[in-house]
Amino acid sequence: MTLSVNQLQCSRGDICLFEGLTFELTAGQLIWLEGKNGSGKTTLLRSLCGLFLPDAGTIKWKGELTRSTEDTFYKDLFYLGHQNALKLDLNPVENLQVLSRLAGESVSEEQADEALSRFGLSGYEETPVRKLSQGQQRRVALSRLLLSKASLLILDEPFVALDAAAVELLQSVIVTQVEQGGMAILTTHQALPIPEEKLIRVSLDRYV
Amino acid sequence: MFDSFLALLKRDLLLALRRRSDIFTVLFFFIIVVSIFPLGISFEKAVLQKIAPGVVWVAALLASTLALERIFANDYADGTLEQMLLTPQPLSVLVFAKTLAHWLLTGLPLVLIAPLAGLQYHLSASTIGTLMLVLLIGTPILSMIGAIGAALTLGLRGGGILVSLLVLPLYIPVLVYGSGAIEAAMQGDVSLQPYYLLLLAFLLLALVFTPLATAASLRISVE
Numbered sequence: 001m002t003l004s005v006n007q008l009q010c011s012r013g014d015i016c017l018f019e020g021l022t023f024e025l026t027a028g029q030l031i032w033l034e035g036k037n038g039s040g041k042t043t044l045l046r047s048l049c050g051l052f053l054p055d056a057g058t059i060k061w062k063g064e065l066t067r068s069t070e071d072t073f074y075k076d077l078f079y080l081g082h083q084n085a086l087k088l089d090l091n092p093v094e095n096l097q098v099l100s101r102l103a104g105e106s107v108s109e110e111q112a113d114e115a116l117s118r119f120g121l122s123g124y125e126e127t128p129v130r131k132l133s134q135g136q137q138r139r140v141a142l143s144r145l146l147l148s149k150a151s152l153l154i155l156d157e158p159f160v161a162l163d164a165a166a167v168e169l170l171q172s173v174i175v176t177q178v179e180q181g182g183m184a185i186l187t188t189h190q191a192l193p194i195p196e197e198k199l200i201r202v203s204l205d206r207y208v
Numbered sequence: 209m210f211d212s213f214l215a216l217l218k219r220d221l222l223l224a225l226r227r228r229s230d231i232f233t234v235l236f237f238f239i240i241v242v243s244i245f246p247l248g249i250s251f252e253k254a255v256l257q258k259i260a261p262g263v264v265w266v267a268a269l270l271a272s273t274l275a276l277e278r279i280f281a282n283d284y285a286d287g288t289l290e291q292m293l294l295t296p297q298p299l300s301v302l303v304f305a306k307t308l309a310h311w312l313l314t315g316l317p318l319v320l321i322a323p324l325a326g327l328q329y330h331l332s333a334s335t336i337g338t339l340m341l342v343l344l345i346g347t348p349i350l351s352m353i354g355a356i357g358a359a360l361t362l363g364l365r366g367g368g369i370l371v372s373l374l375v376l377p378l379y380i381p382v383l384v385y386g387s388g389a390i391e392a393a394m395q396g397d398v399s400l401q402p403y404y405l406l407l408l409a410f411l412l413l414a415l416v417f418t419p420l421a422t423a424a425s426l427r428i429s430v431e
Contacts, residue, residue, distance in 0.1 A: 049294055053431050075296045083287025087219070089226040094219075099288075101215035102295045102302070 001027045001062060001076075001151060003048075003183065008057030010043050017043055018207035021057070023200065027151070030178045030194055031185040035204030041187040042082070044204065045156050048185065049079045061152075075104065078150035080158060084141035088130035092116055092140045095129060100147055107147050115146040119169065134161045142166075145173055153177060153184040212297045213305045220309035234275045234314045235321060241267040242325040253330045260329035261339075261390035267325075268318055268343060269350065269379050275314045276354040276375065277361075277368040279306060280426065284362050293430060300419035303426065307355045307419070315347030331394070338393035338400060345407045346386045352418040353378050359425035382410060 002024060009019040017040030025031055035041050046052040048059060050066055050073075059066045066073045086095045093112045100107040113125055119139040129137055138161045145153070153174065159167050167190060175194050178184055192199065224231055245263045246256055283289040283306075292302050322343050326336035357375035361367035389403035 051290060051293065051430055071296045074294050077294060079290070079294050081287060081290060083290070085287035085291045087223060087286065087288065089223050090219070094222070098215050098219045099291060102212050102292060102297065104212065104296050106211070 001181075001183070002060075003152060003185075004060045005048070006058045006060070008044070008047070008059065009055045010040055010047055010052065011055055012040075012043065016055075016208075018204050019056075021202075021204070021207045023202055025183050025185065025200065027181045027183055028178060029183055029198050029200055030174070030192065031183075031200045031202055032192065033185060033187045033202050033204070035187075039204040039208075041204060042156055045079075045154050045185065045187065046081070048154060049077065076151045077154065078145065078148045078152065079154045080141060080144070081156045082160075084137050086129045086137060086141055089128055091126050091128055092121060092132075092143075093125050095140060096144060096147060099144060103148065103150075105147070105149060111147060112143075115143040116140065118146060119143040120166065135163060135166065138162055139166055142170055142173075145170075145177070151182045153182065153186070155184065155186040157187055159188050159190050209297050209301055212295065213301050216292075216302055216305040217309050220306060221312065224309070224313045230275070230278065231313050231317065234271050235317045237274055238267050238271040238318055239321065239324070241270060243328065246328065256329045257331065257394060260326070260331055261387035261394075263329070264322065264325050264339065264343075264390070265346075265383050265387045268347065269376065269383060271318060272314060272347065272350040272354060273372045273375060275310070276358045276371050279310050279355055279358045280362050281358075281367070284430075289426070290430065293427065299423040299426065303355065303359075303422045304419040307351050307422070310355070311348050311351040315351050318347055319343045331390075335390060335393045339390050342386045342389045342403070342407060345404070345411055346382045349382050349407075349410050349414045350379060352414040352422075355422045356418055356425055359422045359429055362426070362429035382407070385410075 004024045006022050008021040010017045023031065033041050033044065043052055047054045050070065061073045061076070085099065093109055096112040096115065097107055116122065116125060119142060121136060121139055121143070124132060124136065129140060132140065142158065158170060162170065171192060174184055175192070178194065178198065242264060245259065249255060249259065280289060283292065293299060319340055322340050323336050326339055331339065354375050357371040361371045361374065364370060385403050385406050389400055392398040392400055392403060
């Protein structure tokens, strides 16, 4: 299992965000994506998912171009962007169940309850997401991590809006996934408690 | 694949049930547009019967464009659309589930309320039957063509008006044959079969091609 990015170039309008970006990610590794504001971190993550069309370069998953084998790639992919992808009128359990169904996995109510309670949301299962705070909504979105079988996690600023306890919990969830042979790419300003040899730091400021 | 289809259909219907105002705005718009024509033109039976097919269909077209923007806009705003694009399911199937939900919530109520419009315009019982039947065949076509427009204008400023400009011309064939069928039903001695067959042909074409076209437009809009 490898994600390899070769000579990737992305631009927004006339501004070139980065060019010649090349890296490789194998099982059990984590990429910590760095760069100043506006350096194209989100754009890179979105183009890895296929939500943004890069100007040049290739993205390969297990040796195949992700653009031509979308179905197999999306089975292995878990993406969470700035938006939580939650329906405000549904309760957390309904939200988790619909999203898992869309991803092709079926999640029972008990499994959803358990994931929510690990993220400290027991007692809120029946509350419409609209009535939860920003941080709680983020926790609901992140509890999908515990239900997903995807091996590649792409997380855009996952720690935003979380309190210290939740940050610690999320760090441990990500680190466990990576240590069990998964892989992750994330942008964050928090340090991650992960051994140096498993951590790849990619700074976009060097590819301008 | 079928599971995701059902899950998405169920979700959209559930969301609409929790926010009922969205369904009723379309329905009341239709009723009001149909009701103000007699006030402005005439209460004479002969005149009303003459304008009925056109008025009912134009009101149905306008009412259905009213709700088009919402098909994808909410999902786009809260990020669920991105998650739909990133699933291993074929996007056209998910799009079809959303379009079907949209028709059940905006098209089907129009079909059911149509007899009320028919009574206002002194239509006979058999003509009202034809009216309901052509609306039943025609409104899904409107939803499906409209979905393409909604997908193309996603995220644009003033998308609501743009989508009407974009799709109303495409509704013309449905309007022509839909109101033609009602007129023929009023004359009584004309066969209605050609109208039904043509409308059904449009429906089949739309069923086959619009989910693919909508899915492609969505990918472009999100990029």
